[in-house]
Amino acid sequence: MVTVKSSKKIFTEEEISGLTGICSDHLRDLARSKHLGSIVRAAVQGGDPAERRMFTNSDLMVLAVLAPRCHH
Numbered sequence: 001m002v003t004v005k006s007s008k009k010i011f012t013e014e015e016i017s018g019l020t021g022i023c024s025d026h027l028r029d030l031a032r033s034k035h036l037g038s039i040v041r042a043a044v045q046g047g048d049p050a051e052r053r054m055f056t057n058s059d060l061m062v063l064a065v066l067a068p069r070c071h072h
């Protein structure tokens with residue numbers, strides 16, 4: 001069971017990874033196949049925009065139920 005402060009509404013990939021124990025590679029695969037999280041494009045100076053995924057509290061709960069933590 002994952003518990004977070006109720007005041008927290010938005011999570012980055014790193015935070016989700018830390019909370020659920022799912023590695024970022026698997027997290028990205030899962031997010032893509034289950035349509036979780038939303039893509040935000042952060043402008044990077046002098047380069048391609050970085051694609052980042054942000055997750056809501058409910059995305060986190062779904063991920064925590066769907067996926068076991070990674071052991072590899």
Ligand SMILES: [Zn+2]
Nearest residue numbers: 022023026070
């Ligand atoms: Zn993994």
